[in-house]
Amino acid sequence: MTDSEAIARKYEKVITPMTRTGWAFWATAIPLAAIFLWSVFAFGWQYRFGLGETGMGHPVSWALYLVNFVFFIGISHAGALVSAVLRITHAGWGTPFGRAAEAVTVFALAAGPTNILFDLGRSSRFYWVALHAQFKSPLLWDFTCIMTYFTVSVIFLYVLMVPDIGLLRDRFPGRRWLYRPLSLGWTGTEKQLSALGKAIGFLCIAVIPIAVSVHTVVSWVFGLQTQPMWFSTIFAPYFVVGAIYSGIAAIILVTIALRKVYHLEDYLKPYHYNNMGLLLLVFTLLWAYFTFAEYLTVGYAGGEAEHAVLWSKLTGKYALLFWIMVALCFVIPFPILVFRRTLPGLLIASICIIIGMWIERYTIIIPSFIEPRLPYVRGDYMPSWVEWSMTFGLAAGFTLAFVLFSKLFPVISIWETEKDEKEKESKGN
Amino acid sequence: MYRWGMVIDLDRCTGCQACVVACRQENNVPFAGEQEAVLGRGKFWMNFISEVKGSYPDVKMRFFPIPCMQCDHPPCTKVCPVEATYKNPEGIVAQVYPRCIGVRMCISNCPYTVRYFNWHAPAWPDDYKRGRNPDVYKRRKGITEKCNFCIQRIRTAKWKAKKENRRIHDGEVIPACAETCPSGAISFGDLNDSNSRVSRLSKSRRAFRLLEDLGTKPKVYYLKEGEWHDG
Numbered sequence: 244m245t246d247s248e249a250i251a252r253k254y255e256k257v258i259t260p261m262t263r264t265g266w267a268f269w270a271t272a273i274p275l276a277a278i279f280l281w282s283v284f285a286f287g288w289q290y291r292f293g294l295g296e297t298g299m300g301h302p303v304s305w306a307l308y309l310v311n312f313v314f315f316i317g318i319s320h321a322g323a324l325v326s327a328v329l330r331i332t333h334a335g336w337g338t339p340f341g342r343a344a345e346a347v348t349v350f351a352l353a354a355g356p357t358n359i360l361f362d363l364g365r366s367s368r369f370y371w372v373a374l375h376a377q378f379k380s381p382l383l384w385d386f387t388c389i390m391t392y393f394t395v396s397v398i399f400l401y402v403l404m405v406p407d408i409g410l411l412r413d414r415f416p417g418r419r420w421l422y423r424p425l426s427l428g429w430t431g432t433e434k435q436l437s438a439l440g441k442a443i444g445f446l447c448i449a450v451i452p453i454a455v456s457v458h459t460v461v462s463w464v465f466g467l468q469t470q471p472m473w474f475s476t477i478f479a480p481y482f483v484v485g486a487i488y489s490g491i492a493a494i495i496l497v498t499i500a501l502r503k504v505y506h507l508e509d510y511l512k513p514y515h516y517n518n519m520g521l522l523l524l525v526f527t528l529l530w531a532y533f534t535f536a537e538y539l540t541v542g543y544a545g546g547e548a549e550h551a552v553l554w555s556k557l558t559g560k561y562a563l564l565f566w567i568m569v570a571l572c573f574v575i576p577f578p579i580l581v582f583r584r585t586l587p588g589l590l591i592a593s594i595c596i597i598i599g600m601w602i603e604r605y606t607i608i609i610p611s612f613i614e615p616r617l618p619y620v621r622g623d624y625m626p627s628w629v630e631w632s633m634t635f636g637l638a639a640g641f642t643l644a645f646v647l648f649s650k651l652f653p654v655i656s657i658w659e660t661e662k663d664e665k666e667k668e669s670k671g672n
Numbered sequence: 673m674y675r676w677g678m679v680i681d682l683d684r685c686t687g688c689q690a691c692v693v694a695c696r697q698e699n700n701v702p703f704a705g706e707q708e709a710v711l712g713r714g715k716f717w718m719n720f721i722s723e724v725k726g727s728y729p730d731v732k733m734r735f736f737p738i739p740c741m742q743c744d745h746p747p748c749t750k751v752c753p754v755e756a757t758y759k760n761p762e763g764i765v766a767q768v769y770p771r772c773i774g775v776r777m778c779i780s781n782c783p784y785t786v787r788y789f790n791w792h793a794p795a796w797p798d799d800y801k802r803g804r805n806p807d808v809y810k811r812r813k814g815i816t817e818k819c820n821f822c823i824q825r826i827r828t829a830k831w832k833a834k835k836e837n838r839r840i841h842d843g844e845v846i847p848a849c850a851e852t853c854p855s856g857a858i859s860f861g862d863l864n865d866s867n868s869r870v871s872r873l874s875k876s877r878r879a880f881r882l883l884e885d886l887g888t889k890p891k892v893y894y895l896k897e898g899e900w901h902d903g
Binding site for chain 2: 301302304362363365368372377381469470620
């Protein structure tokens, strides 16, 4: 097919990373794999000796695993939601981010719920949640929503990749075993294109409410409980905003890394990042608004139990973490996003936001446990080596999955870039 | 139908903590050990809190035994994703150990923090093991356990009463904590029976329940200190 030849040549830079694996790949993949395998060992250790190997106890009975759970599910929102919204609104500048965003979603959704598996006292019985479902439990709603979201996200990522896989099937005879079944016989005919268009249209619309539902229900795991400062009506939108916020930051971080490593400067231009920066700015403000509203309400009208938690965050034991969070989630990124939406600026802002949002989840979950309603049970919490191993193992696994993905599939959607270009041309004429 | 309840007279409580020990013995509550206890992993189905006010010689001390409140609207049961905990028809919030998968959402949603988790496999000192109660269900690592008003004793009493074709008499069945209390501070019985001791005491002017504003409707009542011969 001469057409595919021409396209492949044109998008050489997108395809090259899949053909060449240099020392840099191994230097990244091997340490990541080592950290990941270490976390598998740590999990084995915990499974053998019990959850007592973590730093959890009484009253802090949920800790780092739940923080990681909420954090990764949050990251996953980026993906599908951002790329679906940008597609529906025909925001052409979103195209180069699409593939990366969808992949981030899928891998983050694989990493997030894994934490629940770590957190179970009897991990091997996790499927009982489906088998003995008790529909009044927010955790069951969670399970349902996340599984739905995961399935739809995988389909979303895959369907949008089919034309590219068709191209790869023609380009890489050595990897036919992989690409041929995945390409579903894609040849790019008129009929296939229209079917694909319909499927994408449907998926875009389906994925938005599902994504919103997922973080809503994740927030309800906390918001529907009696713990002070969890029991809040704005938790659902607060969590959804926070999720998209950290998600956008994750997309920016991931694509800047890909751009640098795979030399994709022609596709990911400062113009694209400027727009992405504006989107991030909107969510910085939304996040700050929600946070302010939440803390003001508790501070002004909250009861004794709520105040105990609030002051432990503002001036007490968790003050340092809390104010670091405020700095990382608002004070630092806000001026950057207003005045300097350049690549280095965005890189700093997104790293701050990702770390800041992790701390946000920590300061939402742990202090409420430390100061429960009745004033006699007090405890402390410090994560153990097992929990840290699992945290870093998941982060490494997530990154490794992305690295491997980028070696098998184009990280920028070739067919959509081509389509956008043709549309632009026809408009110009 | 019975509706089991407990009344703890704080005025009579001397703070001897015999209830804590008796409960541990009756229900095979494992020993956490010093190291684990520091991490807050000690299990006390019957927990005991003391508060010291003032300094020598003008010291006031208050005691507070805290079992599971056996709420009528338990926040813990509805959040369990596998229905491992439920309120049984007689009002006892029961834990089904083999069903529990250790999610711990019940623990975090219990405002009284009286649910306990088996962080490690349960352990006892060797010479203690022989004295374990054979009537109590075994627990394993990774599951939640809690006070159940010595449900095994209630079951035995019910069998006996059924054989004799009668209801359980007031005071016929009492949990280990109430049985052992030297000052008789803990009463136990059927709240549905308006003549029972707990029924009368729970209507006393001194009676109150913990965190009533949460609407959990506990079936453990406390009697305030200070007024004798009132119940």
